[in-house]
Amino acid sequence: MTKPDAIDGLKPVLFWKCFAEISRIPRPSGHEERIAQFILERGKELGLETRQDACGNVLVKKPASSGREGAPSICLQSHLDMVCEKNAGKVHDFMADPIELVRNGNVVTANGTTLGADNGAGVATSLAIMEDATLEHGPLEMLFTLEEETGLKGALNLSGDLVQSRIMLNLDSEDEGVVFIGCAGGKDTLARWQLAYDSVGADLAPAEITVKGLKGGHSGLEIDKELGNAIKILNRALMKLSGLGCRVSSIEGGNMRNAIPRECTAAVYLPNTKLDEAKSLVSSLNATFQSELSSIDPGFVLAISQSASGSGKVLQLPLQQKILMTIASLPTGVQHMSVDMPGLVETSTNVSVIHTTDKEVVLITSQRSSVASRLAEIVQTVESILQLGGGTVEGSSGYPGWKPDMHSPILGVAKRCYQSLFGKEVEVKAVHAGLECGIIGERVPGMDMISFGPSLHGVHSPDEVIYIDSVQRYWDFLLEILRSVR
CATH class of the missing domain: 3.40.630.10 (Zn peptidases)
Structure with missing residues (x-):
């Protein structure tokens, strides 16, 4: 109380x-x-x-x-x-x-x-x-x-x-x-990938990769602050870990379509022989990301922890690659500043939410612009990337x-x-x-x-x-x- x-x-x-x-x-x-x-x-x-x-x-x-x-x-x-x-x-x-x-x-x-x-x-x-x-x-x-x-x-x-x-x-x-x-004005653009799993072999151990400690904030009012985006950062780590044979079971990050995501977690499996190397890589990436964010998001932490048990299944590798590469390709942040009102962000986009259900992975993004044609352009860009990544794309009706x-x-x-x-x-x-x-x-x-x-x-x-x-x-x-x- x-x-x-x-x-x-x-x-x-x-x-x-x-x-x-x-x-x-x-x-x-x-x-x-x-x-x-x-x-x-x-x-x-x-x-x-x-x-x-x-x-x-x-x-x-x-x-x-x-x-x-x-x-x-x-x-x-x-x-x-x-x-x-x-x-x-x-x-x-x-x-x-x-x-x-x-x-x-x-x-x-x-x-x-x-x-x-x-x-x-x-x-x-x-x-x-x-x-x-x-x-x-x-x-x-x-x-x-x-x-x-x-x-x-x-x-x-x-x-x-x-x-x-x-x-x-x-x-x-x-x-x-x-x-x-x-x-x-603004519009939300989302993509869905139907799940396809592989069973986990005995050579893989369950683990969890997490991003925490970011400030987050309003994806319109604070999009120009260079705040860390938990989904984008975790995806960078997963792309690197993929080189060690990391397999993804699920990803959860962000809660609101109009907020910069503060936290993101991936349930993964790693080769038993690569666990120490994965921990070292995450430690190195944590230092890199902390250096990038030290001025604006000093509380940032990227961490890895071994899990007692896991789901026993991972995304099929082609699906995992499509999702991770799509997130890596998506722009986020300021795209254009207004030439008429100095200091005003004209156009932006935000990678807002990722959620794994029993049947699909859903990725939600949000676009904004004070110029209708520029809003249409950034929506088209995001839709194109999501479609190239194999997602089924949907868009909200938007608002003026x-x-x-x-x-x-x-x-x-x-x-x-x-x-x-x-x-x-x-x-x-x-x-x-x-x-x-x-x-x-x-x-x-x-x-x-x-x-x-x-x-x-x-x-x-x-x-x-x-x-x-x-x-x-x-x-x-x-x-x-x-x-x-x-």
Whole structure:
């Protein structure tokens, strides 16, 4: 459970109270029923109008404060689900256990798991505004969407008539002091290989090769950080070990399509006569990889351990070679930088998840770009490599980008508010991530949108933190915008 002092004395008090409340409610993607019900019940307790569409998205309406009835309606939008990642050895059931909040100096984090500030910060903000009767604002709609992290399902299936506002503040950004006005579109591309096994001879001994200690992170927001990709790194090791006769039984790595994988494990068999040589090779590779990653992923470890027993079967050698060579061929990371917005990643791809089932090996990749033609190009590249590698290729329907509008009226209001509050200009950027704004803008024509939030770091990993001092500034900024829209 959350330590009693984790949020004591933090301001704004109502925000942190709501954040702690929702941290006690499990909300993995695809399992948002409890948090949705909590919000519906809280809205009804407060006497507010509540609605839920066929997909499960929740809307709560709050009337304007006295004298502001004629102001335009504003929609505050956040998503209910969170990425569920935990450190190796951490015992935590994301379907049942609460997130344990821990304060560490100027940050709040979680004990060995993702924090869920993405997008719990936005959900807590809307809940706090629902409760606070002292605020000045026009009519408000609080929109809570589902399954953002695993395919933007809630936004893609949003009922067009659920939202009446034509101004939207998306509360799902992670850099306080920055307003985002555009985002990348994206698509997932995956391949399947049907399993074909050989039996294991007496000359082979079972072992396990593991990659651990990487930071991981959001495959859009942190794709330019040169973070280690556990699947790609382990594959490099397996390619080298193949020269010693290493045979692969299974590979498991990554958990989320939109996260850089932190860990990966292969169950293998090695010739009995080559065990010492394999251990020496892994030790050498570990030193090499640690040298490559020392500045960004200093906790990295590649390890080999002998197993007491194994499955008794290995992938047929041609299949093993196809899979390993395919992974080796796949690009991962930044492919193009924007020439229009300096510092913005334009196009990227990520090798996200590999999973061995009873029948097949599944490899999931994710592509993003703010330029539709470049997105099509990188998807084509990845599809071609997967097909050449013998995989059966599938692609998601994808999601649209959000084209920046420097003349947006709500952007103008936000810029004036930030200048008034803090005596400096707010930064205006686009983001290399799949915000729901592009989709909602299609579902609700004419929507004028911006996105902002408090400062987060390490999202989609157990290193996720929310910076305490940024929350108050973010809160003040939001309230000033609500007061200023007339």
